[in-house]
Amino acid sequence: MVPSKDPTQTVPTDPQEQQEERPVSSLLIVIAMQAEALPLVSKFNLSEDQDSPFPKCVPWIRYHGKYKDLEINIVIPGKDAMFGVDSVGTVSAALVTYASVQALKPDIVLNVGTAGGFKVKGACVGDVYLATDIAFHDRRIPIPVFDQYGVRSRTTISTPNLVKELGFKVGKLSTGDSLDMSSQDEELIRANETTIKDMEGAAIAYVTDLFSVPTIFVKAITDVVDGEKPTAEEFLENLSTVALAMEVAVTQVVDFINGKRLSDL
Amino acid sequence: MVPSKDPTQTVPTDPQEQQEERPVSSLLIVIAMQAEALPLVSKFNLSEDQDSPFPKCVPWIRYHGKYKDLEINIVIPGKDAMFGVDSVGTVSAALVTYASVQALKPDIVLNVGTAGGFKVKGACVGDVYLATDIAFHDRRIPIPVFDQYGVRSRTTISTPNLVKELGFKVGKLSTGDSLDMSSQDEELIRANETTIKDMEGAAIAYVTDLFSVPTIFVKAITDVVDGEKPTAEEFLENLSTVALAMEVAVTQVVDFINGKRLSDL
Numbered sequence: 214m215v216p217s218k219d220p221t222q223t224v225p226t227d228p229q230e231q232q233e234e235r236p237v238s239s240l241l242i243v244i245a246m247q248a249e250a251l252p253l254v255s256k257f258n259l260s261e262d263q264d265s266p267f268p269k270c271v272p273w274i275r276y277h278g279k280y281k282d283l284e285i286n287i288v289i290p291g292k293d294a295m296f297g298v299d300s301v302g303t304v305s306a307a308l309v310t311y312a313s314v315q316a317l318k319p320d321i322v323l324n325v326g327t328a329g330g331f332k333v334k335g336a337c338v339g340d341v342y343l344a345t346d347i348a349f350h351d352r353r354i355p356i357p358v359f360d361q362y363g364v365r366s367r368t369t370i371s372t373p374n375l376v377k378e379l380g381f382k383v384g385k386l387s388t389g390d391s392l393d394m395s396s397q398d399e400e401l402i403r404a405n406e407t408t409i410k411d412m413e414g415a416a417i418a419y420v421t422d423l424f425s426v427p428t429i430f431v432k433a434i435t436d437v438v439d440g441e442k443p444t445a446e447e448f449l450e451n452l453s454t455v456a457l458a459m460e461v462a463v464t465q466v467v468d469f470i471n472g473k474r475l476s477d478l
Numbered sequence: 479m480v481p482s483k484d485p486t487q488t489v490p491t492d493p494q495e496q497q498e499e500r501p502v503s504s505l506l507i508v509i510a511m512q513a514e515a516l517p518l519v520s521k522f523n524l525s526e527d528q529d530s531p532f533p534k535c536v537p538w539i540r541y542h543g544k545y546k547d548l549e550i551n552i553v554i555p556g557k558d559a560m561f562g563v564d565s566v567g568t569v570s571a572a573l574v575t576y577a578s579v580q581a582l583k584p585d586i587v588l589n590v591g592t593a594g595g596f597k598v599k600g601a602c603v604g605d606v607y608l609a610t611d612i613a614f615h616d617r618r619i620p621i622p623v624f625d626q627y628g629v630r631s632r633t634t635i636s637t638p639n640l641v642k643e644l645g646f647k648v649g650k651l652s653t654g655d656s657l658d659m660s661s662q663d664e665e666l667i668r669a670n671e672t673t674i675k676d677m678e679g680a681a682i683a684y685v686t687d688l689f690s691v692p693t694i695f696v697k698a699i700t701d702v703v704d705g706e707k708p709t710a711e712e713f714l715e716n717l718s719t720v721a722l723a724m725e726v727a728v729t730q731v732v733d734f735i736n737g738k739r740l741s742d743l
Contacts, residue, residue: 294688365560389616
């Protein structure tokens with residue numbers, strides 16, 4: 214069986230439909246780590262939700278407010294109840310995205326976060342990328358068709374004007390639940406022609422695909438995966454600096470989206 | 479930071495609370511593959527939900543009905559819209575569990591499925607195990623505390639009477655999104671002292687922990703991971719036979735639960 218549809222490609226192509234399309238009004242930003250989110254919460258002057266749309270037992274946090282013509286929601290999976298660290302990775306990212314898309318019905322989702330980059334593909338620390346494609350690199354199921362389901366490689370929504378105007382780098386994103394990279398991960402990462410490696414993107418895409426919500430992936434490079442420094446060390450060293458670069462980039466993206474229709478992006 | 483609480487251990491220990499505890503009345507069974515679920519759907523004479531509690535856009539299926547004194551729901555993540563195969567793995571298992579626990583508020587969750595077993599720990603094809611512990615083996619985050627969050631090793635609910643009466647084998651369960659096993663997976667699997675390897679359990683436990691719903695993991699061995707045959711081949715060869723053994727075992731578990739309080743299990 215081959216992929217039969219591409220549910221992220223929801224930008225209307227029919228001219229009449231385009232005429233009727235209204236500007237984006239509601240934006241959901243999904244971010245895995247609080248340290249990545251807080252500069253943006255402050256930048257867009259958002260407030261933490263006191264009456265959250267989420268069940269009481271989950272650690273997820275929603276920040277919301279009005280910025281220009283946009284209703285902006287930033288959601289994070291919050292701190293793990295057992296370990297006190299940010300709930301990074303695919304499972305919690307998928308869950309908070311699912312609950313948020315259901316409750317908030319956004320016009321568009323932005324997944325924003327730090328990521329590893331491959332210098333062999335031109336990535337440097339501090340670069341900000343928009344993902345053109347997305348896939349998993351740690352779901353190996355060597356049974357016909359299940360193998361493709363595992364990788365789930367797909368093209369993201371096309372935003373040619375955004376890319377052209379803001380001049381971000383573009384590249385393929387690959388997702389896995391480990392910060393490091395095993396030799397098996399590396400094989401799939403090479404097969405996916407990956408420039409950017411993160412721990413949530415493809416899981417968020419899985420959920421927004423289910424709901425046919427167009428999704429843009431903005432990833433700032435904290436570490437060079439194929440460089441000399443260990444990933445964990447480089448990631449921690451660069452996290453706060455790159456979070457600031459990310460703030461600037463995401464503000465540019467949000468300002469660009471403001472007032473525009475999906476088909477203008 | 480060390481684990482500060484164990485939210486699956488919700489069996490009341492206070493004598494007064496125990497007196498007031500009512501028998502289990504609502505049971506949610508989460509199963510990844512339709513072929514694993516259908517014998518049980520038939521056995522418990524359940525009907526497919528025509529008015530599902532899930533959003534229209536998801537492929538999840540709920541089967542439900544009354545069996546003895548129990549309201550039984552079986553949920554499966556259903557077929558992937560792009561590839562037409564069962565939506566196996568942690569992300570879709572977590573999502574369907576989240577939505578089901580929210581909508582159906584079960585007293586107890588059973589995660590039932592086929593799994594790989596380690597012969598070095600005594601597992602043979604056709605064995606049925608109850609998991610005593612659960613962990614992830616493919617979430618390597620080599621940063622202090624994040625490393626423990628990644629593995630998320632924990633004890634499952636204690637069911638000494640069930641284990642004693644039904645005579646199932648018991649062992650530690652480890653979850654990852656790949657059917658095969660990389661050398662890095664193997665390292666963590668050894669560290670977790672794993673007897674059983676599956677693709678959903680720890681993700682389902684993550685969700686039921688959030689909601690403090692006690693969860694029992696019933697796993698039937700389709701392949702010997704440390705044996706000579708390739709996992710995929712052995713899995714496909716044994717899937718239908720082992721699904722029948724699983725039907726017998728799960729019926730025994732459900733019959734045992736019927737009429738009992740959580741603290742009797």
